[in-house]
Amino acid sequence: MKVFLISHIADADGIMPVILSKLVFKDLEYKLLENSEVEDFMSNAFNDNFFDKYDQVFMTDLCISETLAEKINNSSFKDKFQVLDHHISGIELNRYSFITVIDEENGVKESGTSLYYKYLLKHYPIKILARPSVSVMVSLVRLGDTWEWKKYNREDARHLMTILSYYGVEKFINNYVDFLLANDEFYYTETEKMLIETDCKRMNDYIENKKSQVIFKEIKGYKTGIVFAELYRSELGSALAEFYSDVDLIIVINLSRSISYRSVKDNINVNEFAQSFGGKGHQKASGSPLPLGLKENIINYIFGRDNNEY
Ligand SMILES: [Mn+2]
The missing domain is CATH 3.40.50 (Rossmann fold)
Structure with a gap:
Protein backbone atom coordinates (compact mmCIF):
# COMPACT_ATOMS: atom_id res chain seq x y z
CA MET A 1 0.00 0.00 0.00
CA THR A 189 19.43 9.65 26.54
CA GLU A 190 22.19 11.20 28.69
CA THR A 191 23.20 13.49 25.81
CA GLU A 192 19.60 14.60 25.35
CA LYS A 193 19.26 15.25 29.09
CA MET A 194 22.30 17.50 29.00
CA LEU A 195 20.95 19.29 25.97
CA ILE A 196 17.57 19.78 27.66
CA GLU A 197 19.17 21.23 30.78
CA THR A 198 21.34 23.67 28.83
CA ASP A 199 18.47 24.72 26.65
CA CYS A 200 16.17 25.29 29.60
CA LYS A 201 18.60 27.84 31.01
CA ARG A 202 18.98 29.48 27.60
CA MET A 203 15.20 29.71 27.19
CA ASN A 204 14.67 31.26 30.62
CA ASP A 205 17.32 33.90 29.86
CA TYR A 206 15.73 34.57 26.47
CA ILE A 207 12.26 35.03 27.98
CA GLU A 208 13.60 37.20 30.78
CA ASN A 209 15.32 39.41 28.21
CA LYS A 210 12.19 39.72 26.04
CA LYS A 211 10.08 40.97 28.95
CA SER A 212 11.56 44.45 28.59
CA GLN A 213 11.04 44.49 24.80
CA VAL A 214 7.26 44.18 24.79
CA ILE A 215 5.39 46.94 22.93
CA PHE A 216 1.90 47.57 24.26
CA LYS A 217 -0.83 48.47 21.81
CA GLU A 218 -4.61 48.36 21.63
CA ILE A 219 -5.77 46.43 18.56
CA LYS A 220 -9.42 45.84 17.71
CA GLY A 221 -10.37 46.68 21.28
CA TYR A 222 -7.92 44.20 22.77
CA LYS A 223 -5.00 45.20 24.99
CA THR A 224 -2.07 43.48 23.37
CA GLY A 225 1.61 43.11 24.13
CA ILE A 226 3.73 42.68 21.01
CA VAL A 227 7.19 41.18 20.84
CA PHE A 228 9.51 40.20 17.99
CA ALA A 229 11.05 36.77 18.50
CA GLU A 230 12.16 33.73 16.57
CA LEU A 231 12.84 31.31 19.39
CA TYR A 232 10.63 29.57 21.94
CA ARG A 233 7.50 31.18 20.51
CA SER A 234 4.98 29.20 22.53
CA GLU A 235 6.81 29.38 25.83
CA LEU A 236 7.58 33.03 25.31
CA GLY A 237 3.99 33.95 24.43
CA SER A 238 2.63 32.04 27.34
CA ALA A 239 5.21 33.36 29.85
CA LEU A 240 4.58 36.96 28.74
CA ALA A 241 0.81 36.50 28.86
CA GLU A 242 1.16 35.37 32.46
CA PHE A 243 3.69 38.04 33.38
CA TYR A 244 1.74 40.96 31.90
CA SER A 245 -1.58 40.09 33.48
CA ASP A 246 -3.16 43.38 32.39
CA VAL A 247 -2.91 42.59 28.67
CA ASP A 248 -5.56 40.47 26.94
CA LEU A 249 -3.18 38.72 24.61
CA ILE A 250 0.45 38.50 23.59
CA ILE A 251 1.46 38.72 19.94
CA VAL A 252 4.77 37.13 18.97
CA ILE A 253 5.96 38.25 15.55
CA ASN A 254 8.46 35.86 14.02
CA LEU A 255 9.64 37.57 10.86
CA SER A 256 11.01 34.29 9.53
CA ARG A 257 7.82 32.35 9.91
CA SER A 258 4.49 33.64 11.17
CA ILE A 259 2.64 35.46 13.92
CA SER A 260 1.53 33.75 17.14
CA TYR A 261 -1.19 34.78 19.54
CA ARG A 262 -1.35 33.65 23.15
CA SER A 263 -3.66 34.40 26.04
CA VAL A 264 -4.17 33.06 29.53
CA LYS A 265 -7.52 34.77 30.07
CA ASP A 266 -10.74 32.76 30.04
CA ASN A 267 -12.75 35.51 28.33
CA ILE A 268 -10.29 36.02 25.47
CA ASN A 269 -10.52 33.96 22.30
CA VAL A 270 -7.32 34.41 20.31
CA ASN A 271 -8.68 32.13 17.57
CA GLU A 272 -11.21 34.87 16.74
CA PHE A 273 -8.49 37.50 16.92
CA ALA A 274 -6.22 35.46 14.63
CA GLN A 275 -9.06 34.88 12.17
CA SER A 276 -9.46 38.60 11.63
CA PHE A 277 -5.84 38.55 10.42
CA GLY A 278 -6.20 35.54 8.15
CA GLY A 279 -5.10 33.05 10.78
CA LYS A 280 -6.56 30.26 12.89
CA GLY A 281 -5.89 27.94 15.77
CA HIS A 282 -7.18 27.36 19.27
CA GLN A 283 -8.90 29.55 21.86
CA LYS A 284 -5.76 30.27 23.84
CA ALA A 285 -3.13 29.74 21.14
CA SER A 286 -3.44 30.74 17.51
CA GLY A 287 -1.39 31.94 14.62
CA SER A 288 -1.61 33.84 11.39
CA PRO A 289 0.66 34.07 8.36
CA LEU A 290 2.89 37.05 7.71
CA PRO A 291 1.27 39.50 5.28
CA LEU A 292 2.48 39.18 1.69
CA GLY A 293 5.33 41.50 0.84
CA LEU A 294 6.19 42.17 4.47
CA LYS A 295 9.90 41.49 4.17
CA GLU A 296 10.18 43.58 1.03
CA ASN A 297 8.39 46.43 2.78
CA ILE A 298 10.76 46.23 5.72
CA ILE A 299 13.77 46.30 3.41
CA ASN A 300 12.33 49.24 1.51
CA TYR A 301 11.52 51.01 4.76
CA ILE A 302 15.10 50.62 5.97
CA PHE A 303 17.00 51.15 2.73
CA GLY A 304 14.57 52.85 0.40
CA ARG A 305 14.65 56.29 1.93
CA ASP A 306 16.48 59.37 0.73
CA ASN A 307 19.75 60.27 2.46
CA ASN A 308 18.28 63.15 4.42
CA GLU A 309 15.63 60.96 6.02
CA TYR A 310 18.16 59.03 8.11
MN1 LIG B 1 -0.95 20.47 16.89
Missing part, protein backbone atom coordinates in the same frame (compact mmCIF):
# COMPACT_ATOMS: atom_id res chain seq x y z
CA LYS A 2 1.33 3.39 -1.03
CA VAL A 3 0.68 6.13 1.52
CA PHE A 4 1.10 9.89 1.34
CA LEU A 5 1.08 12.01 4.48
CA ILE A 6 0.74 15.78 4.69
CA SER A 7 1.54 17.19 8.11
CA HIS A 8 2.51 20.32 10.00
CA ILE A 9 6.16 21.30 9.86
CA ALA A 10 6.07 23.64 12.83
CA ASP A 11 6.24 21.34 15.83
CA ALA A 12 6.51 17.85 17.29
CA ASP A 13 2.75 17.33 16.94
CA GLY A 14 3.08 17.70 13.18
CA ILE A 15 6.29 15.67 12.92
CA MET A 16 5.26 12.71 15.08
CA PRO A 17 2.69 11.48 12.51
CA VAL A 18 5.61 10.98 10.09
CA ILE A 19 7.37 8.83 12.69
CA LEU A 20 4.21 6.80 13.35
CA SER A 21 3.63 6.39 9.61
CA LYS A 22 7.16 5.11 9.14
CA LEU A 23 6.52 2.47 11.78
CA VAL A 24 3.29 1.36 10.12
CA PHE A 25 3.68 1.82 6.35
CA LYS A 26 6.54 0.48 4.26
CA ASP A 27 5.76 2.60 1.23
CA LEU A 28 5.46 6.12 2.56
CA GLU A 29 6.01 9.57 1.15
CA TYR A 30 5.29 12.73 3.03
CA LYS A 31 5.22 16.49 2.81
CA LEU A 32 5.56 18.83 5.78
CA LEU A 33 3.94 22.23 5.39
CA GLU A 34 3.29 25.51 7.15
CA ASN A 35 -0.39 26.34 7.63
CA SER A 36 -0.13 29.00 4.97
CA GLU A 37 1.15 26.52 2.37
CA VAL A 38 -1.59 23.90 2.75
CA GLU A 39 -4.19 25.39 0.45
CA ASP A 40 -1.84 25.90 -2.51
CA PHE A 41 -0.20 22.54 -2.14
CA MET A 42 -3.49 20.69 -1.84
CA SER A 43 -5.32 22.48 -4.65
CA ASN A 44 -2.41 21.96 -7.02
CA ALA A 45 -1.97 18.33 -6.04
CA PHE A 46 -5.70 17.73 -6.35
CA ASN A 47 -5.99 19.48 -9.73
CA ASP A 48 -2.89 17.69 -11.11
CA ASN A 49 -4.17 14.29 -9.93
CA PHE A 50 -0.96 13.96 -7.91
CA PHE A 51 -2.65 11.64 -5.42
CA ASP A 52 -3.69 9.10 -8.07
CA LYS A 53 -0.61 7.00 -7.41
CA TYR A 54 -1.36 6.62 -3.70
CA ASP A 55 -3.78 4.25 -2.02
CA GLN A 56 -4.27 6.39 1.04
CA VAL A 57 -3.63 10.07 1.77
CA PHE A 58 -3.55 11.45 5.31
CA MET A 59 -3.45 15.01 6.53
CA THR A 60 -2.56 15.54 10.19
CA ASP A 61 -2.43 18.62 12.43
CA LEU A 62 -3.54 20.68 9.42
CA CYS A 63 -6.83 21.30 7.68
CA ILE A 64 -8.10 22.36 4.29
CA SER A 65 -10.54 25.13 3.35
CA GLU A 66 -14.24 24.57 2.98
CA THR A 67 -13.99 25.32 -0.76
CA LEU A 68 -11.45 22.57 -1.25
CA ALA A 69 -13.32 20.18 1.04
CA GLU A 70 -16.41 20.67 -1.12
CA LYS A 71 -14.43 19.94 -4.30
CA ILE A 72 -12.92 16.80 -2.79
CA ASN A 73 -16.32 15.72 -1.54
CA ASN A 74 -17.53 15.71 -5.13
CA SER A 75 -14.65 13.54 -6.29
CA SER A 76 -13.58 9.95 -5.70
CA PHE A 77 -10.46 11.24 -3.90
CA LYS A 78 -12.59 11.48 -0.76
CA ASP A 79 -12.56 7.67 -0.49
CA LYS A 80 -8.84 7.52 0.19
CA PHE A 81 -8.34 10.85 1.96
CA GLN A 82 -8.45 11.37 5.72
CA VAL A 83 -7.88 14.61 7.61
CA LEU A 84 -7.19 14.39 11.36
CA ASP A 85 -6.89 17.76 13.03
CA HIS A 86 -7.49 19.38 16.40
CA HIS A 87 -7.67 23.06 15.46
CA ILE A 88 -11.09 24.29 16.51
CA SER A 89 -11.25 26.63 13.52
CA GLY A 90 -12.00 23.62 11.33
CA ILE A 91 -14.70 22.12 13.53
CA GLU A 92 -17.51 22.80 11.01
CA LEU A 93 -15.73 20.64 8.44
CA ASN A 94 -16.63 17.54 10.44
CA ARG A 95 -19.69 17.20 8.23
CA TYR A 96 -17.40 15.78 5.53
CA SER A 97 -16.82 12.06 5.91
CA PHE A 98 -13.08 12.42 5.27
CA ILE A 99 -12.48 15.18 7.84
CA THR A 100 -12.21 14.62 11.59
CA VAL A 101 -11.60 17.67 13.73
CA ILE A 102 -11.61 17.03 17.49
CA ASP A 103 -10.39 19.72 19.83
CA GLU A 104 -11.35 18.00 23.05
CA GLU A 105 -13.13 14.78 23.96
CA ASN A 106 -14.24 13.59 27.41
CA GLY A 107 -12.26 16.42 29.01
CA VAL A 108 -9.04 15.43 27.25
CA LYS A 109 -7.50 17.79 24.74
CA GLU A 110 -6.58 16.05 21.51
CA SER A 111 -3.68 16.82 19.21
CA GLY A 112 -2.90 15.92 15.60
CA THR A 113 -0.63 13.12 16.78
CA SER A 114 -3.06 11.67 19.34
CA LEU A 115 -5.89 11.59 16.79
CA TYR A 116 -3.69 9.95 14.18
CA TYR A 117 -2.39 7.42 16.71
CA LYS A 118 -5.96 6.42 17.61
CA TYR A 119 -6.80 6.13 13.93
CA LEU A 120 -3.79 3.90 13.27
CA LEU A 121 -4.52 1.71 16.31
CA LYS A 122 -8.03 1.19 14.99
CA HIS A 123 -7.25 0.62 11.33
CA TYR A 124 -3.67 -0.73 11.33
CA PRO A 125 -3.26 -2.38 14.73
CA ILE A 126 0.28 -3.67 14.33
CA LYS A 127 2.18 -4.76 17.42
CA ILE A 128 4.74 -2.00 17.60
CA LEU A 129 2.07 0.68 17.97
CA ALA A 130 1.07 -0.77 21.33
CA ARG A 131 4.61 -0.54 22.73
CA PRO A 132 4.89 1.71 25.80
CA SER A 133 7.68 3.64 24.08
CA VAL A 134 5.29 4.58 21.27
CA SER A 135 2.22 5.29 23.39
CA VAL A 136 4.26 7.30 25.92
CA MET A 137 5.88 9.36 23.18
CA VAL A 138 2.46 10.03 21.64
CA SER A 139 1.12 11.20 24.97
CA LEU A 140 4.17 13.41 25.57
CA VAL A 141 3.59 15.05 22.19
CA ARG A 142 -0.09 15.57 23.01
CA LEU A 143 0.64 16.99 26.48
CA GLY A 144 3.25 19.30 25.01
CA ASP A 145 1.16 20.50 22.10
CA THR A 146 -2.04 21.14 24.04
CA TRP A 147 -0.22 22.67 27.00
CA GLU A 148 -1.88 20.10 29.25
CA TRP A 149 1.67 19.44 30.47
CA LYS A 150 1.24 22.51 32.67
CA LYS A 151 -1.85 21.09 34.30
CA TYR A 152 -0.10 17.78 35.01
CA ASN A 153 3.36 19.23 35.65
CA ARG A 154 4.89 17.25 32.80
CA GLU A 155 7.93 19.32 31.86
CA ASP A 156 9.29 16.23 30.14
CA ALA A 157 6.61 16.64 27.47
CA ARG A 158 8.01 19.99 26.39
CA HIS A 159 11.49 18.51 26.15
CA LEU A 160 10.55 16.83 22.88
CA MET A 161 10.25 20.28 21.33
CA THR A 162 13.72 21.12 22.59
CA ILE A 163 15.13 17.98 21.02
CA LEU A 164 13.30 18.73 17.78
CA SER A 165 14.75 22.22 17.62
CA TYR A 166 18.28 20.91 18.10
CA TYR A 167 18.06 17.85 15.87
CA GLY A 168 16.04 19.47 13.10
CA VAL A 169 13.14 17.74 11.40
CA GLU A 170 14.93 14.99 9.44
CA LYS A 171 17.22 13.91 12.24
CA PHE A 172 14.36 14.00 14.74
CA ILE A 173 12.34 11.68 12.51
CA ASN A 174 15.17 9.23 11.82
CA ASN A 175 16.34 9.26 15.42
CA TYR A 176 12.93 8.44 16.85
CA VAL A 177 12.01 5.86 14.23
CA ASP A 178 15.18 3.99 15.20
CA PHE A 179 14.59 4.59 18.89
CA LEU A 180 11.01 3.30 18.85
CA LEU A 181 12.01 0.26 16.81
CA ALA A 182 14.71 -0.55 19.35
CA ASN A 183 13.13 0.35 22.68
CA ASP A 184 10.12 -0.82 24.65
CA GLU A 185 10.26 2.09 27.07
CA PHE A 186 10.54 5.77 26.31
CA TYR A 187 13.43 7.71 27.82
CA TYR A 188 15.80 10.58 27.09
